[in-house]
Amino acid sequence: MTAITKTRSDTAPALTRAGLALPGLGHLLVGEWVSGLGLFLLDAVLVAAAVTGFPRVGDILFGGAAGSMSPHAVLALLAWPMLAGTLWFTAYRRAFPRKLSDDEFNSNREIFLRTLTRHRTGMLGFYGVAFILLVTALTPLLAPFDPDIVDVGTKNLAPGAPFYMGTDGFGRDVYSRLLYGSRISLSIGFMAVTIAATMGTTIGALAAFGGGLIDRSLMFVTDGLLALPKLVLLLTIVGLFRLQGVWGIFLIIGILAFTGWMGVSRIVRSQVLSLKQQEFVQAAQALGLSSTRILFRHLIPNALAPVIVYCSLAIGATMLAEAGLSFLGLGVPPPTSTWGVMVADGKDALRNAPHVAIFPGLAIMWSVLSFNLLGDGLRDALDPKLRGH
Amino acid sequence: MLKYAVRKLLLAIPLILGVITFIFILVELSPGDVADKFFTPETPPEVRQAIVAKYQLDQPSIVRYGAMLKNLMFFDFGRSMAQERPVFDIILETLPNTIILSAVTLLIIYPTGIVVGSIQAVRHNTVVDTSLSIGSLLLNSMPSFWLALMLQLLVGFYWAGWIDGQVALGAMSAEMGGYLTLPLSGMQDPMLEVVGGTRTEVIIDRLKHLILPGIAMGLASAGSTARYMRSALLETIRQDYIRTARAKGLREGTVIVKHAMRNAMLPVITLIGLSVPFLFSGAVLIETVFAWPGMGRLILSAIYSQDTPLMIACFFVFTVLTVSGNLLADLAYAVVDPRIKYD
Numbered sequence: 001m002t003a004i005t006k007t008r009s010d011t012a013p014a015l016t017r018a019g020l021a022l023p024g025l026g027h028l029l030v031g032e033w034v035s036g037l038g039l040f041l042l043d044a045v046l047v048a049a050a051v052t053g054f055p056r057v058g059d060i061l062f063g064g065a066a067g068s069m070s071p072h073a074v075l076a077l078l079a080w081p082m083l084a085g086t087l088w089f090t091a092y093r094r095a096f097p098r099k100l101s102d103d104e105f106n107s108n109r110e111i112f113l114r115t116l117t118r119h120r121t122g123m124l125g126f127y128g129v130a131f132i133l134l135v136t137a138l139t140p141l142l143a144p145f146d147p148d149i150v151d152v153g154t155k156n157l158a159p160g161a162p163f164y165m166g167t168d169g170f171g172r173d174v175y176s177r178l179l180y181g182s183r184i185s186l187s188i189g190f191m192a193v194t195i196a197a198t199m200g201t202t203i204g205a206l207a208a209f210g211g212g213l214i215d216r217s218l219m220f221v222t223d224g225l226l227a228l229p230k231l232v233l234l235l236t237i238v239g240l241f242r243l244q245g246v247w248g249i250f251l252i253i254g255i256l257a258f259t260g261w262m263g264v265s266r267i268v269r270s271q272v273l274s275l276k277q278q279e280f281v282q283a284a285q286a287l288g289l290s291s292t293r294i295l296f297r298h299l300i301p302n303a304l305a306p307v308i309v310y311c312s313l314a315i316g317a318t319m320l321a322e323a324g325l326s327f328l329g330l331g332v333p334p335p336t337s338t339w340g341v342m343v344a345d346g347k348d349a350l351r352n353a354p355h356v357a358i359f360p361g362l363a364i365m366w367s368v369l370s371f372n373l374l375g376d377g378l379r380d381a382l383d384p385k386l387r388g389h
Numbered sequence: 390m391l392k393y394a395v396r397k398l399l400l401a402i403p404l405i406l407g408v409i410t411f412i413f414i415l416v417e418l419s420p421g422d423v424a425d426k427f428f429t430p431e432t433p434p435e436v437r438q439a440i441v442a443k444y445q446l447d448q449p450s451i452v453r454y455g456a457m458l459k460n461l462m463f464f465d466f467g468r469s470m471a472q473e474r475p476v477f478d479i480i481l482e483t484l485p486n487t488i489i490l491s492a493v494t495l496l497i498i499y500p501t502g503i504v505v506g507s508i509q510a511v512r513h514n515t516v517v518d519t520s521l522s523i524g525s526l527l528l529n530s531m532p533s534f535w536l537a538l539m540l541q542l543l544v545g546f547y548w549a550g551w552i553d554g555q556v557a558l559g560a561m562s563a564e565m566g567g568y569l570t571l572p573l574s575g576m577q578d579p580m581l582e583v584v585g586g587t588r589t590e591v592i593i594d595r596l597k598h599l600i601l602p603g604i605a606m607g608l609a610s611a612g613s614t615a616r617y618m619r620s621a622l623l624e625t626i627r628q629d630y631i632r633t634a635r636a637k638g639l640r641e642g643t644v645i646v647k648h649a650m651r652n653a654m655l656p657v658i659t660l661i662g663l664s665v666p667f668l669f670s671g672a673v674l675i676e677t678v679f680a681w682p683g684m685g686r687l688i689l690s691a692i693y694s695q696d697t698p699l700m701i702a703c704f705f706v707f708t709v710l711t712v713s714g715n716l717l718a719d720l721a722y723a724v725v726d727p728r729i730k731y732d
Contacts, residue, residue, distance in 0.1 A: 220403070220404075220407070221407070223404075224404050224407050224408065227404070227666065227711055227712060227715050228408070228666060228707075228708060228711060229665075229666035229667070229669035229670045229707050229708075229711055230666065230670055231669075231670035231671075231673050231674070232669055232670060232673065232688060232703075232704060232707045233704075235673065235688060235689065235692055236412070236415070236688070236692075236700060236703075236704045237415060238692070239691070239692030239695075239700055240415055240416060240419035240697075240700070241418075241419050241420065242420075316530065320532055323532050323534075324532065324533075324534060324673075324674050327532070327534050327674065328673070328674070328677060328689060330692065340532070343532070343534065343535055343538065346538075347538060347678070350538060350541060350542055350546075351542075351545075351546055354542050354546075357535070357538050357539075357542075358539070361531070361532060361535035361538070361539070364531075364532050364535065365527070365530050365531050365532070365535075368530035368531075368532075369526065369527065369530035372526065372529070372530060373526075
């Protein structure tokens with residue numbers, strides 16, 4: 001811990017105030033280039049959304065099916081000022097740091113934040129993830145075209161204005177489809193991992209806390225499922241349960257969660273097993289607390305740090321799995337577009353229109369890489385003991 | 390040691406039983422009547438009756454479960470609905486193809502990973518190390534099917550185009566051009582299949598068909614093997630016996646290759662057994678892109694045509710192979726690392 005506590009300063013160099021003019025500039029001027037460039041990237045998204053979105057707010061809000069308001073567009077409009085505010089607040093905090101008491105300065109939260117912000121590749125991942133989230137939130141403002149409009153006249157056009165990433169075999173704008181696809185790909189990743197983490201934490205903690213036969217049988221199931229080839233398992237389940245429409249999406253989320261909880265449960269189990277021996281648990285038992293209370297209020301919260309790291313890494317892996325399923329035509333049912341489906345669309349016209357497959361693949365790579373880098377950063381920030389591995 | 394092996398083997402049996410039970414429950418839970426999953430509406434009634442009798446489809450679940458266990462034990466997977474022949478024959482045809490592809494992939498993953506990881510460890514914290522790390526991270530974040538498509542694009546379009554250009558210019562002989570062009574899909578040149586060729590021709594042709602799928606499947610995983618090898622070697626280099634070897638005046642190359650790498654490689658090599666599930670998952674996607682007639686494509690076609698017996702059989706074979714792979718990894722680890730306790 002001592003290595004992290006640098007000399008503290010309550011004031012920042014005057015140059016950081018440049019950030020108030022343009023978030024990121026202040027960071028860049030004092031040599032924090034990862035944060036500076038990251039914030040610039042986010043600025044650019046906001047500017048692009050304003051330039052392409054604001055002149056046609058009316059269209060975006062009421063242009064949908066039969067003039068009804070699209071909830072995504074409303075959310076995007078509400079999100080824009082909030083996101084802009086967040087960026088400016090970041091710049092403001094860098095220029096005028098909060099005055100911390102000694103206790104606050106040495107609190108876990110502050111140490112975590114300091115370690116993470118100094119972790120270069122971790123921050124790279126953080127801004128990569130922030131970029132995707134921002135783009136996803138502002139999609140209706142950013143996308144120049146309707147992602148599902150088919151136009152044979154504009155088939156397989158190469159990238160250029162007005163189709164920045166070209167068009168696919170149905171004449172749909174690849175850029176708009178990519179933006180709208182991020183919604184599905186990301187939310188499937190997040191939801192599946194959230195469910196998997198909850199399941200895994202509960203099962204792992206129960207196994208460790210229960211011990212004996214409970215432990216052995218739960219771990220038998222865990223190890224068994226962990227040993228199976230994941231994609232084959234996914235395929236078999238999808239093949240047996242064919243569902244259409246929205247239920248198809250929920251089925252994919254459920255299956256991805258079902259095949260993803262085993263890693264978490266092993267981590268939590270080993271954490272709880274070692275925590276169980278520690279004195280604060282004995283103290284809690286001596287105080288007469290119930291087992292449930294000890295489990296949920298004392299053991300699980302202390303075991304969560306590696307779970308958070310695992311989740312960040314798992315989101316990347318889950319997005320890859322979903323892309324694979326969609327690529328095979330067994331993922332999210334049409335007409336919903338996800339990045340995996342888009343790569344599959346591009347497969348057939350690889351020679352004439354390679355851009356159709358290239359861009360969604362790059363998008364998948366960007367997100368998976370960002371989540372992996374962020375996960376590494378979180379691991380170092382949450383658990384100094386693990387650093388260097 | 391023998392006791393340990395037997396114990397591990399015995400532990401694998403309930404695992405496989407558990408998996409069979411799991412598939413059975415899945416099939417029971419899936420929508421639709423159970424009997425409908427074993428024949429199509431076009432199946433003639435007498436065949437239908439025979440199938441119902443054989444798999445006891447008109448009996449309650451528990452009897453069907455027993456029948457399934459008995460059949461699987463004798464590798465009787467039933468008849469494929471789509472191909473109308475015994476599933477066992479189909480699998481016997483396709484399994485070798487997947488095993489060949491997996492073997493080539495392993496040959497790409499491990500040597501590459503070990504060499505790259507060693508270079509990184511020896512050149513620790515230099516530009517070489519960092520750029521190789523970034524490279525393997527990028528490969529790891531790439532969807533394998535996308536990498537496969539990009540390889541097809543690069544090799545099939547740009548590379549082949551360049552060769553055609555050279556041949557047209559006369560800078561390269563047509564024969565040389567033919568050798569350098571790589572096939573983009575399939576397992577065998579259709580011409581060779583029809584006309585037939587000498588043994589060497591067939592082998593070269595097969596190898597050429599293997600290169601691209603092997604690279605597409607192995608490259609990402611070579612990155613993670615390299616990362617593993619790097620940390621293993623870094624740990625080994627710090628050991629006392631390495632200092633002793635250096636103090637004896639051995640050349641640095643000898644120290645690294647003979648003393649450090651040999652020891653660092655052992656745990657990495659035992660990973661081979663554990664990479665079986667990964668290989669099979671990759672096989673599904675890569676075999677689809679490269680039209681490789683293996684198990685991955687077989688299970689996909691079974692899913693597309695709702696061929697339940699074939700689906701179950703593929704899943705079963707995948708599982709048994711995976712469990713055996715894990716078993717081998719455990720045993721191999723116990724052999725190379727005597728510190729492991731056999732209990």
